[in-house]
Structure formats: structure tokens, C-alpha cells
Amino acid sequence: MPFTHLLDELIPRMRILIFVIGWFLFLSLNGCVSYKQLLSYQDELLDSTVVKRLIPPKIIIQPNDVLSINVHGSDQETAAPFNLEDQNNFGFSVESVQLSGYLVDEDESIDFPVLGNVKLGGLTTTGAKKRLTELLKDYLKEPVVNIRLLNFRVTVSGEVLSPGSFSVTNERLSIPDALALAGGLTDYANRANILVVREIGEEMILNRVNLQNTDFFTSEYYYLKQNDLIYVEPLKSKAGAVSDQTNKVVPIVSAVGALIAIVVALIQ
Numbered sequence: 001m002p003f004t005h006l007l008d009e010l011i012p013r014m015r016i017l018i019f020v021i022g023w024f025l026f027l028s029l030n031g032c033v034s035y036k037q038l039l040s041y042q043d044e045l046l047d048s049t050v051v052k053r054l055i056p057p058k059i060i061i062q063p064n065d066v067l068s069i070n071v072h073g074s075d076q077e078t079a080a081p082f083n084l085e086d087q088n089n090f091g092f093s094v095e096s097v098q099l100s101g102y103l104v105d106e107d108e109s110i111d112f113p114v115l116g117n118v119k120l121g122g123l124t125t126t127g128a129k130k131r132l133t134e135l136l137k138d139y140l141k142e143p144v145v146n147i148r149l150l151n152f153r154v155t156v157s158g159e160v161l162s163p164g165s166f167s168v169t170n171e172r173l174s175i176p177d178a179l180a181l182a183g184g185l186t187d188y189a190n191r192a193n194i195l196v197v198r199e200i201g202e203e204m205i206l207n208r209v210n211l212q213n214t215d216f217f218t219s220e221y222y223y224l225k226q227n228d229l230i231y232v233e234p235l236k237s238k239a240g241a242v243s244d245q246t247n248k249v250v251p252i253v254s255a256v257g258a259l260i261a262i263v264v265a266l267i268q
Contacts, residue, residue: 056172056223058124059149063108065226066101066150067120069132073140082113082136101150114139125149125171154224156182158232159189173224175209175216179232190233196221197229 061067073079102110108121115135120128125147136143148169155165161183168181175196179185191211198205198221207221216222224230 054218054222057220057225059152059171059225061104061108061120061123061125061128061149062226063104063106063121064151065104067104067110067125067128068101068146068148068150069110069112070146071132071136071140072144072146073136074142075140079140079143082115082139084113149226152226154178154226154228154230156230156232158230159186159234160184160232161186174222175211175224175230178224178228178230185232188234188237190235193233195229195231195233196224197231198225199227 069083071079071082102112104110104121107119109117109119112118112132115132118132118135120131123131129145129147132145132147133143136145149171150169151167152169152171152173153165153167154173156178157163160179163182166178166181175194185191192213194209194211196207196209198207209216209219209221
């Protein structure tokens with residue numbers, strides 16, 4: 001058989017072979033996540049890059065908040081009536097400590113020993129501390145008031161390893177902190193489009209942040225407020241990863257069979 005005639009027969013077969021190999025690779029790689037999609041803070045940063053430090057937002061006391069309030073004075077026996085008797089008998093978990101706190105009513109006030117109804121809603125914890133200190137000066141010499149918000153809770157859902165609601169006693173909580181509490185992001189997390197839902201009065205404010213852009217560090221949503229919700233949406237490539245495994249295997253097996261058949265035909 002002349003060489004040119006043999007070449008004419010082989011070229012179409014080689015084209016088919018290349019097509020089948022390409023198809024097989026496409027099916028195998030479909031749904032894979034690229035390295036770039038796994039990265040956060042992708043902007044090129046120099047060693048001396050400086051990002052302006054954000055001031056954490058002021059946490060405002062709202063109805064249904066739970067406050068821990070401790071009062072001290074030069075004479076602790078005189079200060080005792082202004083403290084809940086069982087505030088130190090609930091253990092150390094956030095949930096147990098909340099049982100000994102002061103619940104802010106719908107009218108933004110608390111029922112405080114001796115002083116009675118005291119409105120603290122709309123104030124920061126610092127402002128509430130100043131208000132109580134002024135009221136206690138009529139009863140105590142040099143009163144010292146410590147206030148802490150006990151129900152600072154955020155919820156993290158979506159593409160994280162351990163979604164859930166998390167209570168913390170620190171009012172300074174950032175999105176990276178919250179994601180760490182939830183076990184971190186999964187491989188299919190869309191780092192460029194994370195939704196933050198925030199309650200402000202009677203409104204729900206929705207905002208999206210991009211972890212792959214360093215502008216995120218200067219966003220007003222970098223630091224969280226109580227009751228914030230974080231939703232991490234999945235990448236589109238996850239749709240292929242969670243589809244029916246049978247539907248994924250059948251075309252791959254068919255491609256392998258076709259590849260084997262073509263190779264056998266070529267070597268005969």
C-alpha cells in the first residue's frame with residue numbers, strides 16, 4: 001500500500017482519536033475548581049503595603065439584647081444590692097451566662113435592682129455605663145460599672161465547613177473571624193461574592209463583599225454587628241460535583257470504550 005494512501009487513511013482516524021481524547025479530558029475536568037478561585041485577597045501586595053485601619057462599628061443596645069452588668073464600689077457590701085445574686089453561679093458558657101443577664105425590653109429598658117426601670121436602648125455599652133454610673137452616685141461613693149453585651153450572635157451558612165449560629169462575648173468580630181468560627185470556607189466557596197444581611201431597625205440591609213479584593217479590608221461590613229447573617233454562595237462548578245454520579249460515570253465509560261476501539265482499529 002503506498003505511503004500516501006496509508007497516510008490518507010490514518011489522518012481521519014487520528015482526528016477522531018484526538019477528538020475522543022479531548023472529550024474524555026473535558027468530562028474528567030468538568031466541575032474542577034481552579035487554583036485562582038481558591039485564593040482570597042488576590043491583589044498583588046508589596047511587603048510594605050499599608051491598609052488603613054478600620055474603626056470597629058459602635059454596637060448599639062437593642063430590644064432583646066442581654067447585658068451583663070456588675071457594680072462595684074468602695075464598700076462592696078453597699079454595692080451588693082445592685083448586683084444579681086446568682087450571676088456567678090451559671091458556669092462559663094455564653095448560653096449559661098445569658099441566664100444571669102439583664103434582658104432589654106421592647107421599650108429599650110431593663111429592670112435594675114433598686115433603680116427600677118432604666119432605659120439603655122439606643123446607647124452603646126460605654127454610654128450605658130455612663131448612665132448607670134450617674135444614677136448610682138446617689139447610692140454609692142465612686143461607683144464602678146462594667147457592662148458587656150452577652151448575645152452578640154452571628155450566623156454563618158452556605159459553603160463553610162461548620163455552618164451555624166455563634167455567640168461571642170467580644171463586640172469586635174470581623175468576617176474572617178466569623179468564617180473561622182464556622183470552620184473556614186470549603187473548596188467550592190465563591191470568595192468573590194459573600195452576602196452579609198444586617199438588621200437595622202425594621203429594615204434588612206443586604207450587601208455583598210469580595211474576599212479576593214483588598215478593598216474588603218476597608219468595607220463597612222468588615223466588622224460585624226449582632227445578629228448579622230453571612231451566606232457564602234457556591235461556585236457554579238459545584239453543580240457538576242453534586243450531580244448524579246451515574247450520569248457522570250456513563251459518558252466517561254463510553255468515552256473510554258470508544259477510545260479503546262479506535263486504538264485497536266488503528267493498530268490492526
